């Protein structure tokens with residue numbers, strides 16, 4: 677096939693991946709695919725709060741800078757991930773107990789990171805994973821100390837720090853219509869009606885093979901109809917090992933379906949996959965016995981999923 681980024685570009689979409697610079701430094705096949713296939717880069721870890729502000733007020737941008745220069749050299753856009761997230765929040769921040777101090781720490785962080793890359797980021801995940809499956813707010817330190825207000829505060833601060841970046845809310849298990857996506861839908865609608873600056877919603881789409889919700893496209897469309905962009909931000913589809921041929925075929929169908937769903941919606945900006953090869957996927961660490969989740973296997977031979985993505989994009 678032609679590079680998939682070219683196929684996506686003909687449809688006005690971007691094809692992205694989660695990038696880990698330390699892997700590119702030691703694995704030339706990973707690096708070659710990263711450069712050839714993708715038009716957008718998300719930092720898998722290097723732009724997170726713990727990576728960029730390990731001690732309060734002391735910023736470390738080495739990894740994040742490396743990602744910016746890789747993307748620039750390869751003519752790729754950068755999707756910023758993530759300004760505020762309860763996980764990979766540094767311990768010093770988790771320990772804050774006063775509302776004003778938590779607010780100051782959060783805002784200072786957003787200003788420093790979004791400010792450093794001002795004008796160079798296509799979109800930021802301003803807030804990541806703030807809801808529970810049943811639609812209530814996750815009881816993170818941020819939520820417990822600041823109350824509901826913290827999410828809109830984060831978006832307002834991000835807008836001031838980088839007025840050109842699109843500002844997104846990003847979450848998982850929101851791929852179909854369910855209690856969690858309903859709650860986020862209500863939040864976006866409310867933000868839009870009150871002028872809280874939100875431009876986009878990311879759907880992580882970490883799936884289990886065979887479980888792509890039938891309402892996936894309808895769900896993306898209802899958010900788009902609120903006047904925000906949508907994006908598939910972290911796609912992977914895990915299989916219980918060893919993966920059978922049937923599993924790989926189902927996985928391929930679902931990869932293709934997700935791409936088709938997004939590409940069929942004008943406000944869907946594209947699809948990002950959470951890695952390149954099964955070899956470095958986050959999944960086996962968290963779900964032992966499961967993986968085979970990405971379009972390239974451990975040896976970089978391609979799986980049916982890749983052909984299916986290429987076909988859904990209309991690649992030549």
Ligand code: G3I
Pocket residue numbers: 720721763764804848880910958
């Ligand atoms: O950097 C340290 C290293 O210094 C240390 O020696 C090593 C020992 O465990 O850990 C390293 O940190 C790891 C980090 O990745 C960087 O490699 C953490 O243990 C590990 O937990 C962390 O995992 C990341 C995870 O987010 C953290 O929650 C995964 O790589 C990353 O793929 C994953 O990505 C998240 C998205 O940001 C948000 N959505 C869900 C997605 C999957 O969990």
